[in-house]
Amino acid sequence: xxxxxxxxxxxxxxxxxxxxxxxxxxxxxxxxxxxxxxxxxxxxxxxxxxxxxxxxxxxxxxxxxxxxxxxxxxxxxxxxxxxxxxxxxxxxxxxxxxxxxxxxxxxxxxxxxxxxxxxxxxxxxxxxxxxxxxxxxxxxxxxxxxxxxxxxxxxxxxxxxxxxxxxxxxxxxxxxxxxxxxxxxxxxxxxxxxxxxxxxxxxxxxxxxxxxxxxxxxxxxxxxxx
Amino acid sequence: xxxxxxxxxxxxxxxxxxxxxxxxxxxxxxxxxxxxxxxxxxxxxxxxxxxxxxxxxxxxxxxxxxxxxxxxxxxxxxxxxxxxxxxxxxxxxxxxxxxxxxxxxxxxxxxxxxxxxxxxxxxxxxxxxxxxxxxxxxxxxxxxxxxxxxxxxxxxxxxxxxxxxxxxxxxxxxxxxxxxxxxxxxxxxxxxxxxxxxxxxxxxxxxxxxxxxxxxxxxxxxxxxx
DNA sequence: GACTACCTAGAGTATATACTCTAATAATAC
DNA sequence: GTATTATTAGAGTATATACTCTAGGTAGTC
Numbered sequence: 001x002x003x004x005x006x007x008x009x010x011x012x013x014x015x016x017x018x019x020x021x022x023x024x025x026x027x028x029x030x031x032x033x034x035x036x037x038x039x040x041x042x043x044x045x046x047x048x049x050x051x052x053x054x055x056x057x058x059x060x061x062x063x064x065x066x067x068x069x070x071x072x073x074x075x076x077x078x079x080x081x082x083x084x085x086x087x088x089x090x091x092x093x094x095x096x097x098x099x100x101x102x103x104x105x106x107x108x109x110x111x112x113x114x115x116x117x118x119x120x121x122x123x124x125x126x127x128x129x130x131x132x133x134x135x136x137x138x139x140x141x142x143x144x145x146x147x148x149x150x151x152x153x154x155x156x157x158x159x160x161x162x163x164x165x166x167x168x169x170x171x172x173x174x175x176x177x178x179x180x181x182x183x184x185x186x187x188x189x190x191x192x193x194x195x196x197x198x199x200x201x202x203x204x205x206x207x208x209x210x211x212x213x214x215x216x217x218x219x220x221x222x223x224x225x226x
Numbered sequence: 227x228x229x230x231x232x233x234x235x236x237x238x239x240x241x242x243x244x245x246x247x248x249x250x251x252x253x254x255x256x257x258x259x260x261x262x263x264x265x266x267x268x269x270x271x272x273x274x275x276x277x278x279x280x281x282x283x284x285x286x287x288x289x290x291x292x293x294x295x296x297x298x299x300x301x302x303x304x305x306x307x308x309x310x311x312x313x314x315x316x317x318x319x320x321x322x323x324x325x326x327x328x329x330x331x332x333x334x335x336x337x338x339x340x341x342x343x344x345x346x347x348x349x350x351x352x353x354x355x356x357x358x359x360x361x362x363x364x365x366x367x368x369x370x371x372x373x374x375x376x377x378x379x380x381x382x383x384x385x386x387x388x389x390x391x392x393x394x395x396x397x398x399x400x401x402x403x404x405x406x407x408x409x410x411x412x413x414x415x416x417x418x419x420x421x422x423x424x425x426x427x428x429x430x431x432x433x434x435x436x437x438x439x440x441x442x443x444x445x446x447x448x449x450x451x452x
Numbered sequence: 453g454a455c456t457a458c459c460t461a462g463a464g465t466a467t468a469t470a471c472t473c474t475a476a477t478a479a480t481a482c
Numbered sequence: 483g484t485a486t487t488a489t490t491a492g493a494g495t496a497t498a499t500a501c502t503c504t505a506g507g508t509a510g511t512c
Contacts, residue, residue, distance in 0.1 A: 100323050
């Protein structure tokens with residue numbers, strides 16, 4: 001693999017594990033056993049590395065959320081979208097953690113992320129629309145759909161932060177993809193009241209599969225050590 | 227005012243304006259025209275300043291979310307809770323921005339914040355319960371109420387981050403309390419399907435008051451300059 | 453073999469930042 | 483008034499971090 005790609009890969013891994021703020025360019029170089037000079041030969045600065053990683057993320061999610069216009073949407077489709085989005089969140093999980101700081105630092109990123117958000121919101125809204133077309137959820141006026149989509153987005157993008165802050169131990173270490181996907185439970189919670197009788201039970205069953213196993217919100221009870 | 231209190235006040239203000247990450251202890255001292263030594267006489271380190279500010283925040287929200295058990299809940303109560311929580315978010319808005327980093331840095335804060343979250347979730351759930359008692363929303367099983375409360379929490383705590391990232395300009399400068407309170411619109415959106423016919427119109431009217439004036443999600447249209 | 457384009461090492465630098473240390477000054481107690 | 487305690491100034495430090503610079507190696511081509 002080319003050094004340039006190795007740098008991107010190692011950066012992503014370190015960022016995800018330790019947070020962008022805690023990973024220096026020197027760390028990245030050391031991790032790859034290359035010199036800082038070498039790293040800066042391939043990237044002008046740290047921002048450029050982050051920007052390029054973001055573009056990968058963007059591309060991935062855009063790919064997942066490309067809604068086919070020519071056929072009705074099934075429950076399986078919806079599940080796929082949800083699973084995919086959370087997979088994406090997981091793979092680039094460092095990004096949402098330090099989002100505001102990163103956007104303040106890099107105007108390119110701010111602009112791109114803003115457009116990315118709008119595309120995602122549009123996709124979510126389209127999904128709702130097509131779910132209504134398929135008779136899975138009741139159709140809703142456009143304005144409500146927009147507000148609902150925004151809520152879905154807020155839940156999705158904030159779920160990981162919630163998990164990390166709800167954990168007793170340090171955030172980075174103990175978080176699994178499985179736990180992250182319990183966010184799907186929360187998203188489906190939003191849909192419940194809009195489900196048609198025909199699909200209600202099916203979706204509720206699907207939702208159960210993502211029900212948190214560990215009691216997340218009842219944090220008072222620490223795990224007994226002995 | 228005592229120097230100690232001035233430090234807390236100036237720190238909060240600077241943190242809110244520029245983000246904790248961008249405000250150094252030297253900045254705080256300079257802002258107050260005192261010496262760094264003086265600052266460190268009053269606080270052992272930066273973490274202690276942040277921790278103390280958090281405790282103020284906690285106290286404030288706990289005060290707001292103290293639900294009276296002995297009387298039914300009115301729409302006015304609900305409005306008050308929503309307004310208050312967003313006021314609190316505004317006054318201590320730096321906190322949620324760098325939350326994960328702060329919690330990683332200070333175990334006390336992690337523990338306290340975790341318990342704080344649980345108290346808030348319990349309050350939200352209690353509010354739903356009492357709203358059902360008052361016939362404002364339909365009663366729901368406890369498990370659904372818990373999931374709904376968590377969604378409300380996610381929307382509330384992530385709304386500001388969304389606003390900042392949706393803005394085209396740098397985050398810190400252009401954000402008003404008024405815009406922040408449009409988050410109430412999103413929270414009320416979550417309630418819509420559960421409203422009883424008797425209160426539906428009233429709540430929808432209330433919700434309209436918080437409807438975003440500027441088109442937030444249609445970011446493509448930049449303001450025409452000429 | 454020599455030219456070129458690409459790649460790499462590693463020491464080094466400017467700047468920032470959290471924090472310390474000493475000494476001096478103000479406030480208070482007796 | 484004097485002893486003590488609380489407060490303050492301000493220079494200074496250890497460490498970190500993003501990034502630079504120079505020199506040299508490697509691979510392919512003719």
